Amino acid sequence: MEKNKIGFTSIDVYIATFPEETQKILEKLRATIKAAAPDAEEKISYQMPTFALNGNLVHFAAFKNHIGLYPTPSGTEAFKRELSIYQGTKGSIKFPIDKPLPLKLISKIVKFRVAENIKKARIKSGKLK
Secondary structure: OHHHHOOOOOHHHHHHOOOHHHHHHHHHHHHHHHHHOOOOEEEEEOOEEEEEOOOEEEEEEEOOOEEEEEOHHHHHHOOHHHHOOOEEEOOEEEEEOOOOOOHHHHHHHHHHHHHHHHHHHHHHHOOOO
């Protein structure tokens, strides 16, 4: 994919490379993630938009036929039942680009990942056992 060679510097730059309709979808997804993880940092990791808080929370990416969300294997496992109608793998979910995103479910997944990363950070710092 040609986009991988660009070397994105921000999520804005990434989103701007897509057609207008895809940009609208990506902005809704971005806003949903921001609302669920207001303290998270936006960055580019693996050439994908990424939100990080005590480590990466979620990545997302646009493709011809779907929007990919990458909440780690724990993020997909915790919502396996709700995600069963979507294609995906151990740590990824494919949302069809021609269907509305399940924004409430995405918000729940992101909040789960925030709690998971905060807990891991506390354990690592010795503040939680």
